[in-house]
Amino acid sequence: MNYKFDPVASAGQGACLAVLLCLALSGCSREPVNAVSNVTPAATVESVPDRNVITVTNPERFTLAEAVARHESDQTLANGVVAADVSRSYAVNSLSSGRVVEVRARLGDDVQKGQVLLTMTSPDMSQAFADYQKFKADAALAKTQLDRAQLLYSHGATAQKDLELAEDTYHKANIDTRTAEEHIRLLGGDPQHVSPLIEIHAPVSGTITEQNVTSAAGVKSLDNSPNLFTIADLSNVWILCDAYENDLGRVHLGDRAEIELNAYPDRRLTGRVTNISKLLDPSTRAAKVRIELPNAAGILRPNMFATVHFVSRGTETRTVIPSSAVLRLQDRDWVFVKLNGPRFRRTEVQAGPVNADKTQQIIGGLRPGDQVVTTALMFDREVQKSTEQ
Structure with missing residues (x-):
């Protein structure tokens, strides 16, 4: 057979071979490229400082207290006022009309039974x-x-x-x-x-808590005018306070109540719950609670403000620290726990009620044995000052 060289056909065959060669080379190089792209880069670790850990200079300036575990009763706080026992309060009136000649006793005086309070003509x-x-x-x-x-x-x-x-x-x-x-x-x-003179005598011994008569004043008998005097026996008094609807389930008749007076913040008095009103005030959603307590020393005066701690009968173990060690910020409670050396950790806790002895129950976030700064507010201010500098 005779073969003839066709230049056009040879050119076409060369072009096809070139295309096939390129495809083969590209197929061979695809796998190494994918292998390189699937390699995961190495992770880098950066240490971020704990912002709740605080380092202070001269940490001995701050007093520490140890959190302790104590059997505590649930306590409910309420505000109240001192009031005279109405069963020991006596109205003084005149059964005859006339005019006052002399007033011998004044508001706030202590009087004895039978003492002359005033004289009048009638x-x-x-x-x-x-x-x-x-x-x-x-x-x-x-x-x-x-x-x-x-x-x-x-x-x-x-x-x-x-x-x-x-x-x-x-x-x-x-x-x-x-x-x-x-x-x-x-x-x-x-x-x-x-004699046309009438002497009005004290029916009981006590303190004059109300006076509505003056010298030369006219006196009417058996009408709706106010009492001439009101005498109260203040040897026993009441504390009247409001217990809100949400707290009524934790206040019971016979419960012990610890009372703090604004006038005597260092003294703690104890009374008993003797009455819980059956009616709620529709405007405050609170019921009146009456506490009775002796007043032999006479320090309790009507209308004094008081803070009442209702103490329930059941107890449970709670962590307790000084109330001054708790810092209240934006509706959250914090304490400063001592770490090694000059370091402290700001720790969020779930704070419970404040006891009458100025300690506070901690429900969560703190363990017995932890050392906390007793003056949390002062400590926080010192930290803020150092940060600003």
Whole structure:
């Protein structure tokens, strides 16, 4: 066979071979490229400082306290005021009208039973003495007539009915006389000493907590005018406070209550819950709670403000630290826990109620044995100052 060289065909075959060669080379180089692209770069670790760890100079400046575990009762706080026991409060009034001559006692005075509080003149007393004198004269006349009737009857000179009539008149005259005497005593006078003056006496011993009378003032009897005086026995007093609806389930009759007074912040008093109102105030959603406690020292005065800690009967173990060690910031509670050396950690805790001894229960975030700064607010201020500098 004879082969002829065709230049056009040879050129076409060369082009096809070139394309196939390129495809083959590209197929061979694809796998190494993918292998390189799938390699994961090495991770780099950067240490970020803990912003809650604080280093201070001279840490000995700050007092530390150890968190301790204690059996604590649930406590509910309420604000209250001191009030007189209404069963030991007595109104002083006059049963006769008149005008005040002299006031012998003043608001706030301590008085004894029977002490004269004021004197006054009274037309009612004058009329009572006039009636008493009249009835006394009638009784004397009736006695004379009775003696005469008895004498005549003994001699048969009068009928029995006349004697009985004289006896009846005499008995009625005596009744009128005794009634007039009681009227004088009721008005504050003495039947044996005729005088238009009336003395108003203290019915009990106690303290004058209200006064609505002055010298030369007019006095009306048995009307709606206020009491002349109110005397209260303050040897036992009440604390009246509001327990909100959400707290009523934790307040019970007979519960112990610890009271702190604004006037005596270092003294703690103890009383008992004796009454819980059955009605809620619709505006405050709170019920009145009454606490009774003795006041032998006399330091409790009506209308004093008080803080009441209601202590429930059940107990549970709680971590306790000084209340000054808790810092309240933006509705969150924090403490500063001592670490090694001059370092402290700011730790968020779940704070519970404050006890009457100025300690605070910690429900979570702190363990017994941890050392905390007792003056958290001062510590935080020092940290802020150093940060600004």
